[in-house]
Amino acid sequence: MHRTPAKEPKHGPVFQFMRSQHLFRAETVLRAVTGLRAMTAVGAALIMVLLLLASVQGAGLQSAQRGMHAPIKPTEQVPLASSHGEEEREIYGQLAQTVTSFIGEWLVTLDDHTPITVVLTPKTDVRKFKKRLPEPGTWLKAEGILLPDGRLDARRVRPDDSEPNQVVVRLKPSADPNATVQALATEYEMSVRAVLTSANIYLFITREDEEEKITHLLSDDRVWWAELNRVSRVPTGSPYRTWKWGSPADSSYVNQQAFEQVNLAPVAGVISGTDVTVAILDTGVDLEHPALVEALDVISGSDMISDTDRPDDIGPGAAWGHGTHVAGIIHAIAPAARIMPLRVLDTHGRGNTFILAYAIEYAAQQGADVINLSLGADCDSRTLTETIAAVVAQGVVIVAAAGNDASPIPTCPASLPGVIAVAAVDEQRVRTSWSNYGPWVTLAAPGEGITSTFPLGYATETNISPGYASWSGTSMATPFVTAAAALVLEQRSAGKIQASVLEQLTTHGIDISALNPLPYSVGRHLDIAAALVLDEPQEPPAVSHALYLPSVLRR
CATH class of the missing domain: 1.10.287 (Helix Hairpins)
Structure with missing residues (x-):
């Protein structure tokens, strides 16, 4: 490449x-x-x-x-020791209903969709809410004692929007950066956990409140900026929990209507993503899946959650299989492209912006040509914004999911400059009811009922047909565009296309504005064959059909 x-x-x-x-x-x-x-x-x-x-x-x-040498994995849900000998728990989940007071019972839905009642008393530490009650759907972290009746007697409850006791700092240039960072660590009683060397950005661990520490750091002449280490997640929403299972054979995966919808047939077997590397930053990939194993390019340090060299898509958890599903879509469209999986989200779909920024930079450093981000992160993160800007400037293509909130509000990283933002449409090329939309969206692709690869281990534990499943979301629409970008890059490398990937895909996309009038615009619809230079018309492959089993709702 x-x-x-x-x-x-x-x-x-x-x-x-x-x-x-x-x-x-x-x-x-x-x-x-x-x-x-x-x-x-x-x-x-x-x-x-x-x-x-x-x-x-x-x-x-x-x-x-x-x-x-050491992972910077996000905080996990683990038992904690209590000073009274009782078992203390940490939980993460979404507020399930409207609350009217910081004293009383809050119903929270955990990552695996199990409800739990969190009991708040006058002694519960709720300072991080800054006297503003959270709205339903807000992600929370609660710590406390698990009561015999299953409720959590909360010692502390806070929004789960940033990692506790972590501060990300960008230092101003200096003659001796090592001396500067060590001096800061000593003066502010912090320790250095990790560094993005290309941008002089450091992750510090602090014993004190991270927001108070940031206030002091911002007044230090050696500091360019300081911010919280924000949480990143797999896009949630109504399509996230709906699954449909099919045959263990791959016929329904290979021949699904979505490939016809993006006009893949004229390209199949002609342009396949040769010499292109696609990095998938997600929950990992099933490294033993027979449909993917030959395409994988596993690099050292690629599991940034567990700090190993095996970015395996493991469970159980609400996001188990997400990365494997994304990988299968890319492989079906660009079968010759190398897939570089990097695990930046845990099995519940949770990570943070520092891990994500590192993975983006590391993927580019290791030769990734395209990066797939079927996830969301905080738009206020300068760490992520500046890292993406630097990588895009190197010529790396970044494709990201627009999100599943049925909202026109720009999400990140999809709406950041230079990133291709992807919305989801149905078989009629109409925006799905849950896909985000707006002028910041670049392209639309199929995102409803997409069949793709799925971890074999999930089938073993749940007695489900192994290997393949259907999932809906902008996370599924995104890899269609990512794979198309890989095909364009192959032809750019051969000198057949001069335009940028972004320009080539958008210019040759299908105008679907009549189907998605303002304000529900989702950009042009992906048309793979139109975006490529074909020497001769190709015969489309024969299509077979397979029946699906009934839909299953994971609770």
């Missing part, structure tokens, strides 16, 4: 994790110097300076050589 992967960056991996023993070395030195009471003040100060210089240089050198 036109981009050469940089497997060994000049300064080590673009994203470096730093171990705690190096982060607190400056504090150890200070404690040691304080203990030298017999020395003169001048002598102690001189030794402190020398030791600090050695510490900073050693930490910088070792961190650059080390690469990734």
